[in-house]
Amino acid sequence: SSGEGGGGGDAVEGVTGLPGVSYPSEARFGERRLVGMARATSDHAFNATIWDVVVDTDFQGQGLGKALVEQMIRTLLARDIGNITLFADNKVVPFYRNLGFVSDPEGIKGMFLYP
Numbered sequence: 434s435s436g437e438g439g440g441g442g443d444a445v446e447g448v449t450g451l452p453g454v455s456y457p458s459e460a461r462f463g464e465r466r467l468v469g470m471a472r473a474t475s476d477h478a479f480n481a482t483i484w485d486v487v488v489d490t491d492f493q494g495q496g497l498g499k500a501l502v503e504q505m506i507r508t509l510l511a512r513d514i515g516n517i518t519l520f521a522d523n524k525v526v527p528f529y530r531n532l533g534f535v536s537d538p539e540g541i542k543g544m545f546l547y548p
Contacts, residue, residue: 468492471501473509473517481509483519502532 469488475481483505488498509517520543521529526536 469497469501471505473505475509475512475514477512477514479514480516480518481514483517498528499532502529506532 466489469492470485471483471487472485473481473483483502486498486501488501506517519529519534521534
């Protein structure tokens with residue numbers, strides 16, 4: 434599997450659960466196939482960052498990634514989170530632009546510490 438957004442994704446085949454992610458009771462691994470997921474973190478006050486949008490390659494191009502991001506945005510806005518950010522590889526910038534995201538007007542890029 435590869436990411437439809439973000440920096441690409443890890444394979445989800447055979448996944449028994451991802452740390453910190455709760456699944457609906459209907460998502461029983463082995464009985465049903467996980468074909469996509471999106472993940473964000475928030476300070477529960479003003480800000481959220483979308484980190485992962487992953488759609489199984491067999492299901493890409495059907496609008497699932499778009500639907501995941503749109504639902505994520507609706508959920509965050511319903512929780513009064515008004516500042517939604519993400520980091521995207523250049524190859525998926527158009528995907529996020531089509532969903533209303535814009536590059537930082539001041540050209541600020543993410544910074545990382547690799548100790």
